[in-house]
Amino acid sequence: MVAKLFTASYWAMDGWGAYIWPAYGITLALLIGLTVRILLRNQAVRRELTQAEARRAQIKTKQGETKK
Amino acid sequence: MRALFLRDLRLALRLGGGAGLSLSFFFIVAAVIGFSVEPDPKLLAQVGPGAVLIATALAALISLDRLFQADFEDGSLEQIALGPAPLEAAVLSKAAAHWATTGLPATLCAPLLAQMFQVPDAATLTLTLALAVGAPALSLTGAVGAALTLGVRRGGLLLSVIVAPMFSPTLILGAVAARAAALQLDPSSALLLLAAITIGALAIAPFAAAAALRINVN
Amino acid sequence: MAQNSTADDGSARPSIWRFANPHEFMRLTGRLLPWITPLAIVTLVVGLLWALLAELPPHPQGERVRIMFIHVPAAMMGINIYAMMIVASLIGLIRRHPVSHLAAKAAAPIGAVYMLAALVSGAFWGAPTWGAWWDFGDARLMAALILFFFYLGYIALWNAIEDPTSASELAAVLCLFGSIFAFLARYVSAFWNTLHQKTSLSAIDGKELVDDAIFVPLMVLFVANYLVFFVLLMISMRTEIRARRVQALRVAEG
Numbered sequence: 001m002v003a004k005l006f007t008a009s010y011w012a013m014d015g016w017g018a019y020i021w022p023a024y025g026i027t028l029a030l031l032i033g034l035t036v037r038i039l040l041r042n043q044a045v046r047r048e049l050t051q052a053e054a055r056r057a058q059i060k061t062k063q064g065e066t067k068k
Numbered sequence: 069m070r071a072l073f074l075r076d077l078r079l080a081l082r083l084g085g086g087a088g089l090s091l092s093f094f095f096i097v098a099a100v101i102g103f104s105v106e107p108d109p110k111l112l113a114q115v116g117p118g119a120v121l122i123a124t125a126l127a128a129l130i131s132l133d134r135l136f137q138a139d140f141e142d143g144s145l146e147q148i149a150l151g152p153a154p155l156e157a158a159v160l161s162k163a164a165a166h167w168a169t170t171g172l173p174a175t176l177c178a179p180l181l182a183q184m185f186q187v188p189d190a191a192t193l194t195l196t197l198a199l200a201v202g203a204p205a206l207s208l209t210g211a212v213g214a215a216l217t218l219g220v221r222r223g224g225l226l227l228s229v230i231v232a233p234m235f236s237p238t239l240i241l242g243a244v245a246a247r248a249a250a251l252q253l254d255p256s257s258a259l260l261l262l263a264a265i266t267i268g269a270l271a272i273a274p275f276a277a278a279a280a281l282r283i284n285v286n
Numbered sequence: 287m288a289q290n291s292t293a294d295d296g297s298a299r300p301s302i303w304r305f306a307n308p309h310e311f312m313r314l315t316g317r318l319l320p321w322i323t324p325l326a327i328v329t330l331v332v333g334l335l336w337a338l339l340a341e342l343p344p345h346p347q348g349e350r351v352r353i354m355f356i357h358v359p360a361a362m363m364g365i366n367i368y369a370m371m372i373v374a375s376l377i378g379l380i381r382r383h384p385v386s387h388l389a390a391k392a393a394a395p396i397g398a399v400y401m402l403a404a405l406v407s408g409a410f411w412g413a414p415t416w417g418a419w420w421d422f423g424d425a426r427l428m429a430a431l432i433l434f435f436f437y438l439g440y441i442a443l444w445n446a447i448e449d450p451t452s453a454s455e456l457a458a459v460l461c462l463f464g465s466i467f468a469f470l471a472r473y474v475s476a477f478w479n480t481l482h483q484k485t486s487l488s489a490i491d492g493k494e495l496v497d498d499a500i501f502v503p504l505m506v507l508f509v510a511n512y513l514v515f516f517v518l519l520m521i522s523m524r525t526e527i528r529a530r531r532v533q534a535l536r537v538a539e540g
Binding site: 209212216217219220223226229230232233234236237240241244247248251253257258261265268272273276279280283284 | 432446452455464474477478
Binding site: 013014016017019020022023024026027030031033034035037038039041042045046048049052053055056059 | 334338348349350352353356357360395396399402403406407410411413414514518521522524525528529531532535536538539
């Protein structure tokens with residue numbers, strides 16, 4: 001079945017290739033783009049969270065020191 | 069309640085030039101559509117109902133973001149929300165005032181505009197009927213959009229993006245009705261559905277808009 | 287906010303509502319993601335390869351049927367995600383669970399992308415089949431377009447409002463009110479058919495689905511897309527919850 005991939009006639013899809021491949025391509029591009037955007041935002045927010053919690057930990061230790 | 073409506077009507081008429089300016093906008097948009105297509109009589113006759121519908125929708129859209137703004141800014145919206153009259157009634161009142169200054173003049177001038185586009189008489193009558201029945205839905209759904217975007221600075225564009233898709237059933241049915249009449253078919257089912265949509269909007273929109281107003285005011 | 291519902295004898299029964307608690311939600315999704323993600327990817331790849339490489343039964347549309355493997359699942363996701371948003375918005379408003387609102391917020395971009403993919407793939411199917419890339423007279427196409435616009439407006443509203451609580455409640459109101467028009471548009475657009483007798487341009491007829499060569503890869507892709515949606519939704523929601531925590535910490539810092 002996979003050997004088909006190496007024949008030009010497969011990619012032409014009986015002449016409909018110009019419609020079929022962009023349909024698949026654009027859809028996958030949209031989904032991949034969405035996924036990338038979600039993952040990048042996830043990373044950015046995780047970084048912000050660790051930074052914010054580090055600052056909070058710093059403030060708490062400083063408060064602990066001044067109490068002594 | 070009646071006092072509220074009269075006050076809203078007076079305000080709507082005064083603010084931003086009110087009905088006169090809205091009417092001018094209505095004619096200008098229709099004219100612009102007329103300029104933008106080839107002045108072939110057959111083409112114009114087919115485009116005419118669409119031009120009138122578009123002009124009505126845009127005229128309604130443009131004046132929506134001020135619907136609750138003034139009362140929101142001077143605090144009277146909060147008063148109304150806390151007051152004895154239900155907020156839904158206030159929404160209805162404002163939507164009615166909005167219709168009186170945009171949808172109603174458009175409906176009354178629709179025959180004149182249709183004549184300019186050489187729309188056949190049967191279609192003109194049906195179009196005017198469709199506007200009479202459907203334009204209130206534009207004001208009602210517009211009120212929901214205006215209530216949702218109340219707190220957004222320069223929310224006019226956002227308002228349009230949210231509200232314009234909600235206009236589509238009314239616009240589509242208006243176009244169908246006019247076209248049916250032009251083809252000498254029966255437009256009554258489209259007109260009936262238009263009426264049903266407006267009645268549905270009357271029943272639901274005030275509650276949705278009031279809910280949005282309460283969220284924004286608190 | 288009660289996390290467990292109380293049974294008649296006073297003992298606490300764990301209820302599904304406990305996942306409305308952000309903490310519990312993070313724990314649950316943290317355990318689910320590591321195995322659902324590879325499952326989703328594998329199912330998607332298998333489904334796509336099957337769709338592209340499998341031998342198709344003889345059909346008047348020939349190879350173009352392969353576009354259906356993209357178009358039909360995408361359209362289904364676009365619609366079902368909106369339905370999920372309606373439910374999430376309703377639950378968020380009635381039970382006041384912030385996580386429910388976040389679910390709707392996170393789902394919207396995914397639904398919008400699927401809807402756009404459905405519109406685009408539909409256009410690529412329609413061009414060789416009807417000779418037109420677009421048809422304003424096609425009722426389902428118009429309904430899909432209006433639904434796509436609703437997605438855009440919903441996302442824009444979330445982004446425009448600063449206060450998170452107001453944003454979530456206003457977006458929920460918009461979602462619920464807008465759903466009425468989404469349903470309406472579907473039936474109203476069909477009115478043009480009463481004027482011009484139009485042959486029903488249904489993308490797929492029922493009889494095609496009976497054939498296994500089409501049915502099986504289609505089902506695989508349905509499952510795959512649902513899994514992909516869950517994965518993306520969970521990741522997005524975790525991000526939102528973390529973002530809320532960042533905001534809370536910033537406010538506490540002063």
